[in-house]
Amino acid sequence: MHIHQLKLTNYRNYDQLELEFSPKINVFIGQNAQGKTNLMESIYVLAMAKSHRTANDKELIRWEQDYAKIEGVIERRYGANPMELTISKKGKKGRVNHIEQSKLSQYIGQMNVVMFAPEDLHVVKGSPQIRRRFIDMEIGQISPVYLHDLLQYQKILKQRNLFLKKHQGHQKIDQVMLDVYTEQFVEAAVKIIRKRYEFIDMLQRWAEPIHAGITRQHEKLIIKYKTVPGLKSDWAADDMKAYLYSKSKEAASRELERGMTLVGPHRDDLQFFVNNYDVQIYGSQGQQRTTALSLKLAEIELIKQETNEAPILLLDDVLSELDEERQSHLLNIMQSEVQTFVTTPSIDGIHHETIQHAKMFHVERGEITCPE
Ligand SMILES: Nc1ncnc2c1ncn2[C@@H]1O[C@H](COP(=O)(O)OP(=O)(O)OP(=O)(O)O)[C@@H](O)[C@H]1O
Numbered sequence: 226m227h228i229h230q231l232k233l234t235n236y237r238n239y240d241q242l243e244l245e246f247s248p249k250i251n252v253f254i255g256q257n258a259q260g261k262t263n264l265m266e267s268i269y270v271l272a273m274a275k276s277h278r279t280a281n282d283k284e285l286i287r288w289e290q291d292y293a294k295i296e297g298v299i300e301r302r303y304g305a306n307p308m309e310l311t312i313s314k315k316g317k318k319g320r321v322n323h324i325e326q327s328k329l330s331q332y333i334g335q336m337n338v339v340m341f342a343p344e345d346l347h348v349v350k351g352s353p354q355i356r357r358r359f360i361d362m363e364i365g366q367i368s369p370v371y372l373h374d375l376l377q378y379q380k381i382l383k384q385r386n387l388f389l390k391k392h393q394g395h396q397k398i399d400q401v402m403l404d405v406y407t408e409q410f411v412e413a414a415v416k417i418i419r420k421r422y423e424f425i426d427m428l429q430r431w432a433e434p435i436h437a438g439i440t441r442q443h444e445k446l447i448i449k450y451k452t453v454p455g456l457k458s459d460w461a462a463d464d465m466k467a468y469l470y471s472k473s474k475e476a477a478s479r480e481l482e483r484g485m486t487l488v489g490p491h492r493d494d495l496q497f498f499v500n501n502y503d504v505q506i507y508g509s510q511g512q513q514r515t516t517a518l519s520l521k522l523a524e525i526e527l528i529k530q531e532t533n534e535a536p537i538l539l540l541d542d543v544l545s546e547l548d549e550e551r552q553s554h555l556l557n558i559m560q561s562e563v564q565t566f567v568t569t570p571s572i573d574g575i576h577h578e579t580i581q582h583a584k585m586f587h588v589e590r591g592e593i594t595c596p597e
Pocket of ligand 1 (some may be wrong): 236237238239255256257258259260262263264283284285286287288469542570
């Protein structure tokens, strides 16, 4: 799959912009704060209806404007597919083939992107929140219904937390009401946990050989999903629900003391092991980068497997952060059928071959020019 045309209206520092891309490699060169990340973000938002760097959609609208619009023509195996996303203060609307989608979960998944930005290098070392976000965004791409389930879970969690907060420190509470909340909570939580187990399992299958390849067979990468302690991945859904219900019951008095839900997938995490030691604690910076790179490359393969088409790869300011060997692993991918976008302040630190056949663009103060 590749994006052929992009049109931006009132998006961040772009007033009006129309571009045509190469189906292979596109390189955007520009100084700081000129709009390189904004452009990459717009392609990501066109696919995901969500930014990778902010949860506040209003930030995407050009200052003093009422709405932002991103339009793109996506070339797929079976033909061209126009997509359009409008972001206004009232919300977001997505169109595919000029038809408005009643739900954003129907819109997402039509176009697949993999973003590799400097913050992804922190997926190993950073907070659990970064890793949960990573899992959620990736599953969302291959299974849009997951995003719907996740929203549902967050809604129920919020209601249960409100109840606990309201009764914080109270001796007497409406036990029947709490049980109702807990039942709904468990039902939604188990859906999330099962999908995450499934995803991590697939990711592991791709990431392990990729990581071994990058490290010339010196390192074995294991990804471990940390969810509710004691819960087992091979249990049937009903057994998981019964277990989570009993764990919630057990935690109820502590939850009432603290005024929040203490057990559930909102506290999940990932752990990465290289040759059996925890990379987060013992890994060198280089090993953490290799792990992040293996995860991204695995994501590409996983999306290919699930959708039968290669996703679009967005490399925002990361190439120069990787040494020549790691760059060349990305280079191999870029030279295959993956359309790639690269941003960089200068081409000096980038492997020469990578950009030899690329389409080059210059970014300056919200304007993009293509010298050819
Ligand atoms: N909603 C907005 N409306 C107008 N301008 C915006 C908006 N949001 C961000 N900007 C401007 O966009 C510019 C930042 O662009 P961007 O983040 O793409 O930088 P960049 O070219 O990737 O540079 P760097 O390499 O430093 O990340 C800043 O000048 C910022 O003020």
